[in-house]
Amino acid sequence: MSADVDNPEVTSEEAKELLLPQKPKGESGWKIFSKGIILENPVLILMLGLCPVLATSTTAFYATGMSVAVLFVLLMSNIVVSLFRKIIPNEVRIPVFIVIIATFVTIADYVMQAYQPDLYAVLGIFVPLIVVNCIVLGRAEGFAYHNGVWPSVLDALGKAIGFALAIVIMGSIREILGKGTWFTLKIAPEAFQKNAVLFFGLPPGAFLVIGLLKAGINKIFKREG
Numbered sequence: 001m002s003a004d005v006d007n008p009e010v011t012s013e014e015a016k017e018l019l020l021p022q023k024p025k026g027e028s029g030w031k032i033f034s035k036g037i038i039l040e041n042p043v044l045i046l047m048l049g050l051c052p053v054l055a056t057s058t059t060a061f062y063a064t065g066m067s068v069a070v071l072f073v074l075l076m077s078n079i080v081v082s083l084f085r086k087i088i089p090n091e092v093r094i095p096v097f098i099v100i101i102a103t104f105v106t107i108a109d110y111v112m113q114a115y116q117p118d119l120y121a122v123l124g125i126f127v128p129l130i131v132v133n134c135i136v137l138g139r140a141e142g143f144a145y146h147n148g149v150w151p152s153v154l155d156a157l158g159k160a161i162g163f164a165l166a167i168v169i170m171g172s173i174r175e176i177l178g179k180g181t182w183f184t185l186k187i188a189p190e191a192f193q194k195n196a197v198l199f200f201g202l203p204p205g206a207f208l209v210i211g212l213l214k215a216g217i218n219k220i221f222k223r224e225g
Contacts (some may be wrong), residue, residue: 029154036158043166043210044217048134052126053167054206060183063171065119067164069108069127074136075156076104081144082152088145097140102131135159170209174200 042048049070056066080100081088088096109127113120120127130136139159144152175181178200180188188196199205 029151032151033154033158036155036160037162037165040159041162041166041217042135042159043163044213047214048138049136049163050210052129052133053163053170054203054210056123056126057167057170057174057206057209058201059175059179059181060168060171062119062122063167064164065112065116065123066126067160067167069105069112069123070130070133070136070163071157071160072108073101073104073130074139074160075153077101077136077140078144078152078156079149081140082147082149085145093145094137094141097137097145098131101136101140105130135163166213169213170206173209174205178205 040046043053052066057063077100081097105128112127139155143155172182176187177197180186180193180196
């Protein structure tokens with residue numbers, strides 16, 4: 001008979017096992033890595049961390065900058081959480097996760113400010129906000145805290161690549177249609193650039209693009225199902 005958390009006879013350890021996500025059993029390293037790119041894409045499937053995605057995907061370059069920052073923070077925080085998972089008290093794990101994530105966000109923030117000041121000026125507040133990004137905190141809580149270092153690395157890389165794939169595609173579409181350029185390179189005729197659809201560079205354009213991408217993903221998965 002399965003344990004019930006409302007049952008007073010259930011021990012605290014049993015209750016914790018019921019409430020916390022369990023380690024994936026029988027999953028290969030490739031599956032852990034690859035499902036974050038497509039099947040569990042944090043942006044287009046799980047719809048997490050949309051605030052920086054919508055705000056910083058005005059161009060492919062800005063989207064790439066945010067992707068690199070998220071990759072660094074997600075990878076390093078997953079590694080540290082996994083390394084210290086056995087000594088982090090369950091009762092204070094969330095504050096500990098936030099401190100760990102904030103440390104790497106600060107590093108990313110300072111490095112970007114020092115070496116890419118123009119990029120930093122555009123991304124602005126969205127880099128510090130990675131501290132409370134649902135993707136990063138969710139992987140620390142849902143995966144790294146329950147798994148070894150190598151699976152946590154694969155999980156972080158998969159989710160980060162999935163995030164990057166989604167935001168760079170969005171940034172590319174918005175930049176091409178809104179400016180006629182891609183990574184600041186002119187790829188459209190002069191006539192198009194003079195009459196580019198500026199709507200795609202504005203917030204409503206971001207919602208339209210992510211909506212169309214989500215609709216396309218839903219159609220593909222529905223067809224495959």
